[in-house]
Amino acid sequence: MRSAHVVRQDPEDPLAGLEVADLPQLEAPAGWVRVRVRAAALNHHDLWSLRGVGLSADRLPMILGTDAAGVTDDGREVIVHAVITSPGWTGEETLDPKRTLLSELHPGTLAEYVHVPVRNLVDKPAGWSFAEAACLPTAYLTAYRMLYGAAGLTPGQRVLIQGAGGGVATAAIVLARLGGIHVTVTSRDDAKLARARALGAHDAVASGTRIAPVDAVLETVGEATWAHSLRSLRPGGVIAVAGATSGPAPSADLNRVFFRSLRVIGTTMGTLAELAAVRDAMVAAGIRPVLDSVHDFTDDDAGTTAVRTAFSRLASGAAFGKVVLTR
Known part of the structure; x- marks a missing residue:
């Protein structure tokens, strides 16, 4: 074989x-x-x-x-x-x-x-x-669970998605817009930022750019973006972590975490029921x-x-x- x-x-x-x-x-x-x-x-x-x-x-x-x-x-x-x-x-x-x-x-x-x-x-x-x-089984399932399970986002809230071009990131843009969420994405690549806007991101900015505080951050990059993720959260906000492609975070910055009542939630993949749910949501919305x-x-x-x-x-x-x- x-x-x-x-x-x-x-x-x-x-x-x-x-x-x-x-x-x-x-x-x-x-x-x-x-x-x-x-x-x-x-x-x-x-x-x-x-x-x-x-x-x-x-x-x-x-x-x-x-x-x-x-x-x-x-x-x-x-x-x-x-x-x-x-x-x-x-x-x-x-x-x-x-x-x-x-x-x-x-x-x-x-x-x-x-x-x-x-x-x-x-x-x-x-x-x-x-x-x-x-x-669907990895990227879209992971993004769906990060947005609606780990971060618990609801319509009208704001999310920052680090790294505009990856499979989970592009899935998250599509699925966040499907749920009525305001989407900001980052990248070091201007072409990827332009494609993210075309895909539905409300804001697409260079990595590390100061942004309006968000309710949640989807973090799959790790070391290269972690400090920016923490700085971008409103008090009481949440980081959903499902990867660290650039390496583990160099510092947890615990002073910021406890002083601003931030939450860090790890999540990996998702369940069979969630896979069926993200499939059905995309079919109903007519998105691929x-x-x-x-x-x-x-x-x-x-x-x-x-x-x-x-x-x-x-x-x-x-x-x-x-x-x-x-x-």
């Missing part, structure tokens, strides 16, 4: 350990189903795995990919929920201390087929492409995920080139929206 997988890990040159080759297809655990992958979106999680973060070397080679849309053996068109709970867990998926994502313990989605628990499937929206549907680029993962040299091009696009930081591989 042709797949994109990690064969070795390098913190400085993550793509050096990326290989596109045939691996044997493993037998599915009891109660799991097989999905023929039609599209898989890339995420920074894939780059972290290639760097050796969150994926132990004893699990290599590991097929990459958390996101997928495809077709089950009985013909159902589905979106895959990537959060895999431990056997016997009955609570909220994200609170299971032994939960994993696809490509951490179980093979991921950058292959012809992926196996998942039958409960980890929701129907693909009719009329959506598989490439569009594959964007933002695609940066789509690459054709064929079972030949051209497919290998497409995979490397897609990963290079993600790693470059130049993407605006989701980078997707299709089969």
Whole structure:
């Protein structure tokens, strides 16, 4: 089975350990189903795995990919929920201390087929492409939970989204506007700021710019933006943290946190019910995920080139929206 997988890990040159080759297809655990992958979106999680973060070397080679849309053996068109709970867990998926994502313990989605628990499937929206549907399980689910779960935003409130071009950031712009929220975004790239305005951001400013106080900040960047995030909050405001792509924050600035009664809430991914909810909200509003680029993962040299091009696009930081591989 042709797949994109990690064969070795390098913190400085993550793509050096990326290989596109045939691996044997493993037998599915009891109660799991097989999905023929039609599209898989890339995420920074894939780059972290290639760097050796969150994926132990004893699990290599590991097929990459958390996101997928495809077709089950009985013909159902589905979106895959990537959060895999431990056997016997009955609570909220994200609170299971032994939960994993696809490509951490179980093979991921950058292959012809992926196996998942039958409960980890929701129907693909009719009329959506598989490439569009594959964007939901990480970026759009994470953004939805950050906005409406962790931050608890309501219509008319104000949010700052750090880093205008990333998959979660572009998803958050779309979903915040859907909820009637005033959106400010930041970037160091003028072209990305212009695209963010076109996508619906009310204000798009250079990173670090002083802004009117906001009710919430969506933080996935970390070290490079943390101080600005804290300074931008109104008293009693909240930072929803779901990542740190530039590194961990250098200082929590606890004096500011307690003096202004700020809240910092960590959040990761979301539940199957939330995945269905964000899908239904977008369908009802007639909006689609933002695609940066789509690459054709064929079972030949051209497919290998497409995979490397897609990963290079993600790693470059130049993407605006989701980078997707299709089969």
